[in-house]
Amino acid sequence: MALTSRVGSREILRLAVPAFGALVAEPLFILADYAIVGRLGTVALGALGIAGTALTSLVNVCVFLAYGTTAAVARQVGAGDLPRAVKQGVDGLWLAAAIGVALIAAGWPLAPWIVELFGASPGVAGQAVTYLRISLLGTPAMLVILAGTGILRGLQNTVAPLVVSIGSFALNAALNALFVLVLHWGIAGSAWGTVLAQCLGAVVYVLVVVRAAREHHVPVRPDLAGVRDAGTAGIALLIRTVCMRVVLIVATTVATRMGDAPLAAHAIATQIWTLLAFALDAIAIAGQAITGRTLGAGNVHLTRSATRTMVIWGVGCSVVLGVALVLLRPVLPGLFGADPEVSAELVSVLWIVAILQPVAGVVFVLDGVLIGAGDRRFLAWASALTTLAYLPAAYAVVHTGGGLVALWLALGVWMAARLATLGWRAYGRAWLVTGA
Incomplete structure (x- = not known):
């Protein structure tokens, strides 16, 4: 991408406005879950509140996957080295997937202890553990979405993350309504709906990055040195x-x-x-x-x-x-x-x-x-x-x-x-x- 002599307000808004839409779409995931799970009663709503707080904290801590990838990819774009920019993005995706798998391994047995820290009643705690454990299965996808968002932002594209966020939100709401209100899966249905929406969103990002990797002849297999460097930088x-x-x-x-x-x-x-x-x-x-x-x-x-x-x-x-x-x-x-x-x-x-x-x-x-x-x-x-x-x-x-x-x-x-x-x-x- 060619650089002009100045960066004007139009370019800033071109990046910032879609980014704002994507940011707002994130809490809509949680609001949709609350609106649907609320029909299951106070206990289910309390369980969602506890599990949702734990998952939100996890996302906030791992936001470096998006921020670090954005900076790394954007720098290579400015240097005119698009293959290396894509390579940085591929390494970021592999790092996100690895962290996600590690969090599943650590979080599954620790789920009851995490819920217990909130001092919930037995009824709330049981449903919170159920929601948290199922949601943990979507952690790799959730982190891949963070890294994928960082890649596209680094490539100066904030529109695609907005589209994926809106699509994922709509799918999440539809699946939650189906699993909870129609199939009567309870709070587990809400968790499965969110996991599936996250997985499909992650698939979109992976396909976009794989396409870019093929276009620039960049291998998509994991490069341990590159993944390690991405982790160290984060x-x-x-x-x-x-x-x-x-x-x-x-x-x-x-x-x-x-x-x-x-x-x-x-x-x-x-x-x-x-x-x-x-x-x-x-x-x-x-x-x-x-x-x-x-x-x-x-x-x-x-x-x-x-x-x-x-x-x-x-x-x-x-x-x-x-x-x-x-x-x-x-x-x-x-x-x-x-x-x-x-x-x-x-x-x-x-x-x-x-x-x-x-x-x-x-x-x-x-x-x-x-x-x-x-x-x-x-x-x-x-x-x-x-x-x-x-x-x-x-x-x-x-x-x-x-x-x-x-x-x-x-x-x-x-x-x-x-x-x-x-x-x-x-x-x-x-x-x-x-x-x-």
């Missing part, structure tokens, strides 16, 4: 993701100590934060693909220019989202059926969520840019340092008996620390490594 991104999960888990733990109403308000606020993050993550994904390509082509000036443009887009979108959240703040509690006590907590904390949006707009974009640059080691260290900056703030909330607003201000400390570290790095030149 360790730093894994550390980054785990640190972020620690922050969110600590926040939920602190909210739990405040009582049921603050916990419920925190859960809703977190979901709203996540939804808003999808829009900003879409720009970050464009940043991964564009940065890898421009640095691979050796064009530092274009990389700088594209970064500035994407930061402007991130700030603009985040300000719009923040203002929209402030305007919708009075009606949002009603959408979640919150009682008066929860509503009062939620309305107060949404101010903080809105104020943090411009910070998030810059942070998410710069995070994506540095991932695209392959600056993984710095991101790992920065994540560890910002987590350490957050923990004393979270402890102060507990020690002083602060409420939910104080907890979200502590999360603001974390976001400010991320802004400082990522901004400092982006301002320098150490991450601007060019070439293949």
